[in-house]
Amino acid sequence: MSRFIATAFGVGYLRPAPGTWGSLAALPLFWALHVLGGPLVCVAAVVVVTLLGWWAVGAATTGAEDPDRSEYVIDEVAGMWIALMPLSFGAASNGVDLLALWPGWIAAFLGFRLFDIWKPGPIGWADRRKTALGVMLDDVFAGIAAGIVVLALAAFWHIVVM
Secondary structure, rough: OOOHOOOOOHHOOOOOOOHHHHHHHHHHHHHHHHHHHHHHHHHHHHHHHHHHHHHHHHHHHOOOOOOOOOOOOOOOHHHHHHHHHHHHHHHHHOOOOHHHHHHHHHHHHHHHHHHHOOOOOHHHHOOOOOOOHHHHHHHHHHHHHHHHHHHHHHHHHHHOOO
């Protein structure tokens, strides 16, 4: 069960680039969560998936020197959802369809993948921990960084362009 969760229900076995596949798989799930319950359900889901992922990666890699296996993409799901969080709050507070904010979806995805691959600052620090918590935290931090980029781009668009 831990490997099934850690691979995001098998998505992590897709090749090439399992992290990208995990990030892509997170998109429709986030949309469904938002439609079902808005931003608060999305926040709760991030917390649950992050904690569940921490457990699953730890359980699946007991005794391994490096728990950050390429097929374990539950961390990408959590990080991608964090990157999308500004969109959920923005759509809910303005009464618009979440999909109407499609440029933000693109920015969140590209920003998250950039930070997850590049690993600057605290993202790289977490990645170097070589623990199940580090596996989850580097993507949580990458999601936060991408979410900040989404917010900055939205502010630029709404303040400067419009």
